Amino acid sequence: MTRTDFGPPNYKEMLPPVIKENYGKWKYHERVKPGVLLHVGESGDELYTVRVGSGRLVSTDWIRDICGIAEKFCGGHLRFTSRHNLEFLVSEKEKLEPLIAHLKEEGYAVGGTGHSISNPVHTQGWIHCHTPATDASGIVKAVMDDLFEYFTDWKMPAHCRVSLACCLNMCGAVHCSDIAILGIHRKPPTIDHDIVRSKCEIPNVIAACPTGAIRPDPKAKSLTVTDEKCMYCGNCYTMCPGMPVADPVGDGISIWVGGKISSARTPPKFSRLAIPFLPNNPPRWPEVTDAVRNILETWASHANKHERMGEWIERVGWERFFSLTGIPFSVQLIDDFTLASDTYRSTPAFKW
Amino acid sequence: MTEDSKTPLLDQLEEGPWPSFVTEMKRAGEKNEMAKDLLHQLEKSYKNKIGYWKHGGIVGVRGYGGGVIGRYTELPEEFPAIAEFHTFRVNHPSGWFYTTDKLRQLCDVWDKHGSGLTNMHGATGDIILLGAPTDALQPCFDDLAEIDFDLGGSGSDMRTPSCCVGPGRCEFACVDTLDLLHDITNEFQDELHRPMFPYKSKIKISGCANDCVASVARSDFSVIGTWRDEIRMDPDEVANYADGNMDIQAEVVDLCPTGCIKWEAETKTLTIDNGECNRCMHCINLMPKALRPGKDQGATILVGGKAPIVHGALMAWVIVPFMKMEPPYDDFKDFIRTAWEWWDENGKMRERIGELINRLGMRAFLKAMDLPPVPQMISAPRANPYYFWDPEEVK
Numbered sequence: 001m002t003r004t005d006f007g008p009p010n011y012k013e014m015l016p017p018v019i020k021e022n023y024g025k026w027k028y029h030e031r032v033k034p035g036v037l038l039h040v041g042e043s044g045d046e047l048y049t050v051r052v053g054s055g056r057l058v059s060t061d062w063i064r065d066i067c068g069i070a071e072k073f074c075g076g077h078l079r080f081t082s083r084h085n086l087e088f089l090v091s092e093k094e095k096l097e098p099l100i101a102h103l104k105e106e107g108y109a110v111g112g113t114g115h116s117i118s119n120p121v122h123t124q125g126w127i128h129c130h131t132p133a134t135d136a137s138g139i140v141k142a143v144m145d146d147l148f149e150y151f152t153d154w155k156m157p158a159h160c161r162v163s164l165a166c167c168l169n170m171c172g173a174v175h176c177s178d179i180a181i182l183g184i185h186r187k188p189p190t191i192d193h194d195i196v197r198s199k200c201e202i203p204n205v206i207a208a209c210p211t212g213a214i215r216p217d218p219k220a221k222s223l224t225v226t227d228e229k230c231m232y233c234g235n236c237y238t239m240c241p242g243m244p245v246a247d248p249v250g251d252g253i254s255i256w257v258g259g260k261i262s263s264a265r266t267p268p269k270f271s272r273l274a275i276p277f278l279p280n281n282p283p284r285w286p287e288v289t290d291a292v293r294n295i296l297e298t299w300a301s302h303a304n305k306h307e308r309m310g311e312w313i314e315r316v317g318w319e320r321f322f323s324l325t326g327i328p329f330s331v332q333l334i335d336d337f338t339l340a341s342d343t344y345r346s347t348p349a350f351k352w
Numbered sequence: 353m354t355e356d357s358k359t360p361l362l363d364q365l366e367e368g369p370w371p372s373f374v375t376e377m378k379r380a381g382e383k384n385e386m387a388k389d390l391l392h393q394l395e396k397s398y399k400n401k402i403g404y405w406k407h408g409g410i411v412g413v414r415g416y417g418g419g420v421i422g423r424y425t426e427l428p429e430e431f432p433a434i435a436e437f438h439t440f441r442v443n444h445p446s447g448w449f450y451t452t453d454k455l456r457q458l459c460d461v462w463d464k465h466g467s468g469l470t471n472m473h474g475a476t477g478d479i480i481l482l483g484a485p486t487d488a489l490q491p492c493f494d495d496l497a498e499i500d501f502d503l504g505g506s507g508s509d510m511r512t513p514s515c516c517v518g519p520g521r522c523e524f525a526c527v528d529t530l531d532l533l534h535d536i537t538n539e540f541q542d543e544l545h546r547p548m549f550p551y552k553s554k555i556k557i558s559g560c561a562n563d564c565v566a567s568v569a570r571s572d573f574s575v576i577g578t579w580r581d582e583i584r585m586d587p588d589e590v591a592n593y594a595d596g597n598m599d600i601q602a603e604v605v606d607l608c609p610t611g612c613i614k615w616e617a618e619t620k621t622l623t624i625d626n627g628e629c630n631r632c633m634h635c636i637n638l639m640p641k642a643l644r645p646g647k648d649q650g651a652t653i654l655v656g657g658k659a660p661i662v663h664g665a666l667m668a669w670v671i672v673p674f675m676k677m678e679p680p681y682d683d684f685k686d687f688i689r690t691a692w693e694w695w696d697e698n699g700k701m702r703e704r705i706g707e708l709i710n711r712l713g714m715r716a717f718l719k720a721m722d723l724p725p726v727p728q729m730i731s732a733p734r735a736n737p738y739y740f741w742d743p744e745e746v747k
Contacts, residue, residue, distance in 0.1 A: 002494045004415045005541040009454060009500045011446035011530050015520060019449075024519035024528065028641040039521050047521065057373040057482070059380040059387075060459035060468045067452035078455075080448035080472055082516065082565045089521075109371060121475060126397035127390070128423060128439060128482060130405040135397065137373040138365055145368030170659035172475040176569040176667070204701055210662045235661050241407035248401035261569055263561040264634040265607050267731075268568050268667055282398040283361040306607055306634075338664055 016077035018047050018091040034153050035110035036100070048090040050099055053109035053119055053144070053151055056084040057127065057137050069106075073099040083119040083161075085112050111152035115159060117296070118151070120144065120181075121172045122164040131234055132166035133183030133251040139285050140164055143181070146289040147296065157303045158311075160296060161260075168233045173261060178309040179292055180256035180271045185232035187250035188213075193222040195242030208239045210337070253278040253288050257295060257321075258310030269310040272318075274325075276332035291327075298325045319351050359391060361398040380468035385433040386483050387467045393431045411438050411486055413493040416545040419503030420489060436485040437467070441478035441504035442496065443537065443544075446530035447517050448473065457499040465492035475570075476554065477514030478504035502541075508702075509547035510540050513571075515557035516564040523640060524633065525559030526577030526649040527677045533557055535681055536688075549692065550699030550708075554657075560645065561633045567657070567668070572705050573688060574654040574668040575677070579646035582626040583635070589642035591620040604635050650676045653687065656706025666706040671721070673728040687721070694720040715740065 022041030037049040070078040112118040125136030163177040174180040213229035259271030278287040303312040380387035409422030421439040428435035465488040471480035504512035518529030556567030559577040567574035612628035657668035
């Protein structure tokens, strides 16, 4: 019988010696250059970190490759970040530059620190999920190829987090990112009554609809959808395989802006809808990469130092965000879900 | 290679400077049929702009109700190797610290049983082992157990908690995030492995208000390190920042949200009115050599963060302004257990705790938690007169 409930491997056995010795006794850090951090302990010990971009979807051979590098330069220690970057932990300063040279030679992307575009947090997409409205890995690759200069250098006034989720479940922190890429549907589900009858718990499917668009159909012992009330969230399909909602023409991308997590300067903010629809255009999604670059560079050229996307927009106003980016304002951007009136402007103070 | 087995669309994603997942899929595909079929199914998705994974599927390992995500292709004749292509969520060590020995062991197990493809890591924090057939699940788990990797959470359970790097490498950390994470993950193994709740429940731990694991947005229970006394200051280092290339007035003082920090340029004197500071971290972020969090450290506990489904996205909000966070963390564990019990008792099917609090009101939640209402819980008092009284209070 397999043992169970033993939990994760103990992190204490995974820490490099320099971290064990300076644990909780770090004095300060410096951003040495893009991708490189220095942490100094009360003891005077130094730890250099070299951060490297990763596609997140990696093979076991890639893991073995990076293990080889960590064995050569870092005493067999490495870690990953909360944005899926890889970090080499260097306690011997003389190995720092050789490590960086080796990484560049082998084509690894060193960066993702400070005021850079770090790794986009993203999801499964067409690779492993059954509810997506778009792919995840492909768009992230296309966007990061386009924005690569921003990963490896400090060219922005502040942090800018790009995230992607392939459906409204928003796995990850898409709803609180500076720039968020979100897959959406635009057509109501089709209903396969035989599958609904045989596989779905009807009351739970009805309760899963945020707008009350689903009603029972007692005659068919199935369900009916009021199309005018459906905004295609796909949650009924999550509950019931008889209500597929994916559609090659209807599905695509929405772009959201101005979210943040940290409490520095201003409280955390939700991302807000900026572009309601862009087409799925694999493998390079040019409409998406253009839109992301436009928003990023408009912000970067107008924002003050340390002013994140949402802080900048709050200062200049949404009307200015739309005029400066040239993004057309459409009726989909006006909230009509719950608490919508909180988003209406109750003052004549605004800019022309 | 036949014409059909080519991948002209995905091949384009091997170009460009960012690391290519297609290259990784091809590497795995050289020695594994599952990875090869996955690549070709994805090419078909790219061509037809739609996914080909079937709805759901319940699979698992003996003794657990969560940790494995069942997945079947809609096209088993065309792509037989991924007819069954299930995912393991493997509980990562605190802070995603690894030794290469441990990772190599993991790779060997995964090459033996699965596709050779992984996500490092899933959004909740787990190691994702991407794709194995049903028959391989139990033997794979048996081998994972041999190398001390237990499964993480999925379904209506406590999901795998995660934390920032904390005191492992950050001078801002006000909580031993790594230790607290390891402790509670072990404490709540049953709740993690055997789904028993109305819906999922996530815990995330950040050492300070920078919230480097996005706990406020991505967890039902968000633990964020903070302090109650004064920011520690080294005046000489402040002067050094001023002598360097930092405009302290513009970059630090003018951006302080409460205006509690003042700069006297002539005397190079920085003063902080700590009573007015809301501990946002900005000044400390800008001058880490000169400023540090206070010494009376603990955490703020926020509850209710979640993604939009069903009633809209929520960011977690303050429930406990300050809690000491020291081993064995009994206050925190009691808090979590009490909240789970209330939610389990009152929650509807697939109702997150944040939605339940909104449905029944903060009054009901605070009463169940035996916590006093305090102004730190709100950004503003209500603007409508529709409030309740307990009949007991009107005698």
